[in-house]
Amino acid sequence: MxxxxxxxxxxxxxxxxxxxxxxxxxxxxxxxxxxxxxxxxxxxxxxxxxxxxxxxxxxxxxxxxxxxxxxxxxxxxxxxxxxxxxxxxxxxxxxxxxxxxxxxxxxxxxxxxxxxxxxxxxxxxxxxxxxxxxxxxxxxxHTLFHEEDVPWPIRQVPEVFTSFRKESEKMVDVRPEVPEPASLKTPQHIMYGAIPEFSELGLEEEKSDKRSVIEFKGGETAAWERLNYYFWQEDLLKNYKFTRNNLLGGDYSSKLSPWLSLGCISPRSVYFEIKRYEEERKKNVSTYWLFFELLWRDFFRYMSKKHGAAIFRYEGFNGSPPDYNEDHEKFDAWRHGETGEPFVDANMKELLLTGYMSNRGRQNAASYLMYDLGVKWTWGAAWFENRLIDYDPSSNWLNWAYIAGVGNDPRQGRQFSIESQSAKYDPKGEYTGLWLERDAIS
Ligand SMILES: Cc1cc2nc3c(=O)[nH]c(=O)nc-3n(C[C@H](O)[C@H](O)[C@H](O)COP(=O)(O)OP(=O)(O)OC[C@H]3O[C@@H](n4cnc5c(N)ncnc54)[C@H](O)[C@@H]3O)c2cc1C
Structure with a gap:
């Protein structure tokens, strides 16, 4: 033996x-x-x-x-x-x-x-x-596709998401899940040690704001409750592609990211639930789209393995970064949702007060910091790291690098027009109103 x-x-x-x-x-x-x-x-x-x-x-x-x-x-x-x-x-x-x-x-x-x-x-x-x-x-x-199953050695994983997705989804199967261990034997005499109280860690107390999209609770039990709600109980998956860019409420997107980031649920489990949903309920462009978004997550995970420390650097690993300043006043105004640009401020308040922000909000807030305020993008990424309840190193830093044009964007960076984005995604100003006009901290 x-x-x-x-x-x-x-x-x-x-x-x-x-x-x-x-x-x-x-x-x-x-x-x-x-x-x-x-x-x-x-x-x-x-x-x-x-x-x-x-x-x-x-x-x-x-x-x-x-x-x-x-x-x-x-x-x-x-x-x-x-x-x-x-x-x-x-x-x-x-x-x-x-x-x-x-x-x-x-x-x-x-x-x-x-x-x-x-x-x-x-x-x-x-x-x-x-x-x-x-x-x-x-x-x-941590990914849907196993590193030994993708058709490239790490150095040759494509830099462009579409190439990554097309080749990998054609050639790779998601490996089956393994079940929970039925029993585990651990000697009883050892010292287990107590999980600390939040107050023992010396952090600022987080706010509790009733406007939060959902009540996020850590753990595998809550991860499956959320999945069951979104897929099976409320049947929201079948419209996901058409709701995913919304900003208000718990139902427009899966909200699975915090649980995925700590591995309370595996991406493979989400994938096999999508497959089951397709068999038992409906298979359509929305069910495919959740899988598609999970592939972005895979893609960034592979990119972080490929590029190592460069994903955290201002210069990134591709293209050239926007000019920058290190203006603390502008940065603090952005962090606290006090720039005077309502759409950005509403999103930054949501992040500050709840730890969550929609994907649309993240793109706009990031673009505004680096292109409109001209502040160093890595500062913004660090603030997201501190605030996001779903913080994940590769998804966070590589989405930021993408927008800054120093990562995987084939167009080498994209500035969002805040005016047209807010007109498109918040035409009646409901989202902005929710975060800027009421003080709802409970
Ligand atoms: C600047 C910026 C920073 C970001 N930082 C993070 C981060 O730290 N952690 C994180 O999990 N996501 C991050 N994202 C990606 C995305 O915004 C969130 O995954 C998504 O908003 C989480 O909500 P959801 O679970 O309801 O997403 P859904 O729309 O339901 O998507 C399902 C899942 O797909 C994955 N996914 C979706 N979009 C992306 C994407 N663009 N990149 C990578 N994975 C994606 C996530 O795991 C998500 O849970 C960031 C995006 C931007 C633009």
Whole structure:
């Protein structure tokens, strides 16, 4: 037996990252299958909350609250299969090897990430583990299409979304999901550690605003509730293509992004639910379109792997960036929804007060900051990182780089006309009115 360890028993540690779920979780599934005892661990990395030079923290209150809720839900679900979530705070590359040594673990199972900070952590961890003769098994599981199934080596993944989509959807099948582990055995004597209260993390208290598009609650349970609502209960999927650019209310788009970003649900699970919906209810351009949007997510994930640290740089990896200033007054006015441009201000208030903003709003707000105010686009991307409840490194930074013309836009950047966009998408001023004319903080 390759891993026969302590008393001939095989022990696995599952380092949970942005894969906070039981269903379709390959590291957890394989550990449950291969090992006699499994230790599911989450490590809250304090570097997530570090202060940035632009004057705020890297991660803000909405995503943090959502993460804590997701961890509680995960703990509950793990308890139902005989285990529980082991929680620690600190640098994962130090803590995971320490725990693995303490518990005589032979294999650490985890998900692969593509962001540079995440990969650096992974690399240091791997070196540490190798030094102690502990194996690291890493699984690719954040996309619909598996990295081994796409028809290109990473260096040759097309730079243009349409080429990526056309070739990959023709040639690649989405791999089947893996089920939840039926049971997990974790020794009871270990110290599980308590998930902190939000107030212990020293962040500003987030606002609670009743105008929020929906009430976002972290966790796998709530992810499936949202999917069931959108697909099955309210049958909203069948019109998605025609509603997705709206701005008001919970129903115009899936709102699955926060759960996808922390892996409370896998993109594959969403895909197979779309397929089931097509069989049982309706197959049309809207059902295809949700899949199409998920392919954008895949595309940016592959681009972040291909371009590494360049996706976070002002110069990006293609084209040339717009001229910029570092005007803090303009930037702060934009952040707080006080530029005097109502459509942008309404969107920025929604973000500030709820952690969410529609795709249309994000495009306009980003364009306005870099082209109308001339402020450095990377500052705006950092503010989105702090505020967005669905923040995801590749989707955020590569959408910004796209608009700035230093990423994957074949037109090399696009300035949105705020006037015509607001006339088209908010013709009666209802959206602007909702955010600028009433003060609805509950
Ligand atoms: C400047 C800017 C920053 C963004 N930052 C993020 C981010 O940090 N995290 C994030 O998940 N999305 C980001 N997006 C993409 C998009 O705005 C959100 O995914 C979407 O608004 C989330 O709402 P939804 O789940 O209802 O989307 P839906 O319209 O229901 O789409 C379904 C899913 O498809 C994916 N998707 C849709 N559009 C995009 C896109 N343009 N790029 C990548 N994936 C997409 C998302 O996973 C989304 O949940 C950003 C877009 C812009 C223009």
């Amino acid at each position: 390759l891993y026969a360890g302590f008393y001939g028993m095989k022990r696995g540690l599952v380092w949970l990252r942005n894969d906070l779920r039981l269903k379709d979780n390959l590291p957890l599934y394989n550990a449950a299958h291969d090992c006699d005892e499994v230790f599911p661990v989450y490590v809250l990395d304090p570097r997530l909350f570090r202060q940035l030079n632009v004057g705020f923290r890297k991660t803000g209150p909405y995503k943090t609250r959502f993460l804590l809720e997701a961890l509680h839900d995960l703990d509950k679900k793990l308890k139902q299969v005989g285990s529980g979530l082991i929680f620690r705070q600190g640098n994962p590359e130090n803590i995971i090897p320490e725990l693995a040594k303490e518990w005589n673990v032979q294999v650490v199972y985890t998900s692969k990430e593509t962001g540079t900070e995440e990969q650096n952590v992974e690399n240091v961890l791997e070196r540490e583990l190798t030094g102690h003769r502990i194996m690291l098994e890493k699984y690719w599981q």
